Amino acid sequence: SGTQSPPGSTSIPSLPGPLLSPPLVELHPFYNVFVYLNRFKNIELPYRGYWQVRLTSDGSSCSEWDVKVEGKDRREGEDTLLPACTQSRCAVSRTVEVLYTDEEFQLADGFIFSFKANGSSKIELEFTIELWYCDKDQPPRLDKFQKLNSRRMSLSLEMSKICSVARLVHWDYGACASLTLSCIGSLVSLMPRRRKDPPDPPLSEALTRQYGEMCDSLLGTSRTLTRFIKNSSKHIGVELAHDAWEVESRESMVEGLVISPSPWKTLEMDAISLSTPLDALFKQVVELCGRNEGVFRHLLHAFSVWQSRRLSEAFFTLDAPSSALSSPLLPLSALYQLISTHDYIRRLPLHPLQSPQLDYTEDNMAFVFEEVFHPCTPSSSPSSSTSPSAGSLTPSSTTTPESTLTSSPSDPQQAYTESFLERLTEYAEKKESIKDEVCRLSGKEFRLMSECIRNQPLFDERIGEENGNKTGVHLIVLVHGLEGARDDLWPYRSSLKRMLQGREVHFLCSRINEGSTWGDVEQLGKSLLKEMDDHMASLRSSVTRVSFIAHSLGGLIVRAAVAREGTSGPAASHNSPSGTPATSTTRTSSLAPFKNVLLLGSSGDIMVPRHSALLASCPAAEKDRSSLSAAFNHMLGEMHKELAEKRVVRYSAVHRKHGDKLRGRPAHTSCVEDSVFIEKLLSTSAINYFY
Numbered sequence: 001s002g003t004q005s006p007p008g009s010t011s012i013p014s015l016p017g018p019l020l021s022p023p024l025v026e027l028h029p030f031y032n033v034f035v036y037l038n039r040f041k042n043i044e045l046p047y048r049g050y051w052q053v054r055l056t057s058d059g060s061s062c063s064e065w066d067v068k069v070e071g072k073d074r075r076e077g078e079d080t081l082l083p084a085c086t087q088s089r090c091a092v093s094r095t096v097e098v099l100y101t102d103e104e105f106q107l108a109d110g111f112i113f114s115f116k117a118n119g120s121s122k123i124e125l126e127f128t129i130e131l132w133y134c135d136k137d138q139p140p141r142l143d144k145f146q147k148l149n150s151r152r153m154s155l156s157l158e159m160s161k162i163c164s165v166a167r168l169v170h171w172d173y174g175a176c177a178s179l180t181l182s183c184i185g186s187l188v189s190l191m192p193r194r195r196k197d198p199p200d201p202p203l204s205e206a207l208t209r210q211y212g213e214m215c216d217s218l219l220g221t222s223r224t225l226t227r228f229i230k231n232s233s234k235h236i237g238v239e240l241a242h243d244a245w246e247v248e249s250r251e252s253m254v255e256g257l258v259i260s261p262s263p264w265k266t267l268e269m270d271a272i273s274l275s276t277p278l279d280a281l282f283k284q285v286v287e288l289c290g291r292n293e294g295v296f297r298h299l300l301h302a303f304s305v306w307q308s309r310r311l312s313e314a315f316f317t318l319d320a321p322s323s324a325l326s327s328p329l330l331p332l333s334a335l336y337q338l339i340s341t342h343d344y345i346r347r348l349p350l351h352p353l354q355s356p357q358l359d360y361t362e363d364n365m366a367f368v369f370e371e372v373f374h375p376c377t378p379s380s381s382p383s384s385s386t387s388p389s390a391g392s393l394t395p396s397s398t399t400t401p402e403s404t405l406t407s408s409p410s411d412p413q414q415a416y417t418e419s420f421l422e423r424l425t426e427y428a429e430k431k432e433s434i435k436d437e438v439c440r441l442s443g444k445e446f447r448l449m450s451e452c453i454r455n456q457p458l459f460d461e462r463i464g465e466e467n468g469n470k471t472g473v474h475l476i477v478l479v480h481g482l483e484g485a486r487d488d489l490w491p492y493r494s495s496l497k498r499m500l501q502g503r504e505v506h507f508l509c510s511r512i513n514e515g516s517t518w519g520d521v522e523q524l525g526k527s528l529l530k531e532m533d534d535h536m537a538s539l540r541s542s543v544t545r546v547s548f549i550a551h552s553l554g555g556l557i558v559r560a561a562v563a564r565e566g567t568s569g570p571a572a573s574h575n576s577p578s579g580t581p582a583t584s585t586t587r588t589s590s591l592a593p594f595k596n597v598l599l600l601g602s603s604g605d606i607m608v609p610r611h612s613a614l615l616a617s618c619p620a621a622e623k624d625r626s627s628l629s630a631a632f633n634h635m636l637g638e639m640h641k642e643l644a645e646k647r648v649v650r651y652s653a654v655h656r657k658h659g660d661k662l663r664g665r666p667a668h669t670s671c672v673e674d675s676v677f678i679e680k681l682l683s684t685s686a687i688n689y690f691y
Helices: 203-235 249-260 263-289 293-311 324-327 332-340 418-442 463-467 485-498 521-539 551-568 619-621 625-645 666-671 677-685 687-691
Strands: 025-044 049-056 061-069 085-087 090-092 095-097 104-118 122-135 146-158 163-171 176-194 315-321 365-372 473-479 506-509 543-550 595-601 647-655
Touching: 025 049, 025 122, 025 146, 025 203, 025 263, 025 485, 049 418, 061 085, 061 090, 090 104, 090 625, 104 365, 122 176, 146 163, 146 176, 163 293, 176 203, 176 263, 176 293, 176 485, 176 625, 203 249, 203 293, 293 677, 315 324, 324 365, 324 625, 332 365, 332 418, 365 677, 473 485, 473 521, 473 551, 485 506, 485 543, 485 666, 485 677, 485 687, 506 521, 506 595, 521 551, 543 551, 595 666, 647 677, 647 687, 666 677, 677 687
Parallel strands: 315 365, 473 506, 473 543, 595 647
Antiparallel strands: 025 104, 025 176, 049 090, 049 095, 049 122, 061 104, 085 090, 122 146, 163 176, 365 647
């Protein structure tokens, strides 16, 4: 009835959807989201032909769904196969014809998604970004396209503020491409719907609370939209003469409600009067900032920095002299149990535009322990060159994923609240706690990699212009393992191609030994050398550096090839390569040409046990007094002598989605099948050895 609740009754919950719905008037929240598809890049698509991107949603979190193309086509006068359009409430980008590898297209397509939220004050807009293809021999009609790949996305929206984000989305496994996009979304109206004709009941506590929450949502959104326009002026390149939308304060509006003779009518009228300019303000934000390249680059850089920091969480690192190579293995199972149950993991923030297939979440998180052994001082390690002292917290370690376009501590309206500072302090304490416990359990002085990086972006579009390799071709050879195939290591290849864009890098995914890996290792190494010679002969530029990435038996094949060629082969005649041999023979010449040796061992791998993958001592062999054990220990000692003059990096990994219970072949192949783990390993540490 809308009357005041009697004493002892259950209080009305805050903001169910529709917004705090008493029987008389419901307030239904409507949102607009502007999605801008910026650049589409062919990393390695399987076919030449016509390609397009489509955005779809099942509408599970909303109703009254609608989508339309924003504005007219900005490429008038250009040859456009099929312009951007909508089809069955699905957004379709303009169609491009892909002919060459590394070809890039400026899509510049904008779409407005409008919907009514079915949830509460916070909703998750679920949608899918799909990659569609049409053969070049067919006419590029929409009904001729077929879907080849997709990525699920989730955009977090709140009633009281704008959401402005950009990010990179990429597809792998047979259709490798990338897309940069941005989203600007906000509440645009709270539409009242009366459920009962007058006469109305008198003013009540429930009505006053509902009215105040309506003011908080509409006024808060208007302030963040206005602030976004103001802060974007430096990126737009002009000084905008836009004053803040002047409205009455929440308190004065509530006072007006109290003295109103018809409070329910006042609620309806004020909801409409506040919503009308809010919709116009959102359109102004889209017009000024939605397609602006400066604003887009700023948002994309903010995402890249956040993603870099996110991937570096649960990544522990230490530096040690090469004499420590013979130290015992880490107690990985005990460390996993410690970290997986710690509050530190659950308190890691999510990005507003999240993808469960691409992003590092609590469910797919991998824990990595990096040990860097070097022949000189610890400062020579790439990771330690920018690292603070162990145990310190840098200001960047408390960075939030919010864009600086919408948050500025110097702005009194955006000042950090007491609750935010409490959460921040608690998170920092949990972070220090997990680090101390890891050091205690392992007996080593580990530090978190997230404390070592300094707001470095995960990728930089200018890297090719500033840091490109101008001295020749860097050839990266990827070698599969037992009964493997050339595409086993494609996830590494795809990630490296994106991270090394702009550099003169060529990849060779070895296929010459497919189907013959049960043969003699020496012969397999000889075949690999021939394949490399043939590939280098086909290149237009000379190869000046060679790196190897090998899985399992592939590490033996690489070392056999290098040992066979000796000091006159391709691996020795170019700059010292990086490599990831899994295990090895005792030939001293097989490691001599390498400058960096990166070793990766996974928990639960019994096909190549972790001590073998990491070239570490074996507890069973140390206790055994047989001749076989003596031979193993002698081989390991000789290898450690050779590695003492090189930089050696050991990575011990546990994949959270399987825990420490994964055994056998699944544990053995997890390091080449888990794309999120590969992104974490390369971007946080290993990529430094490929520059």
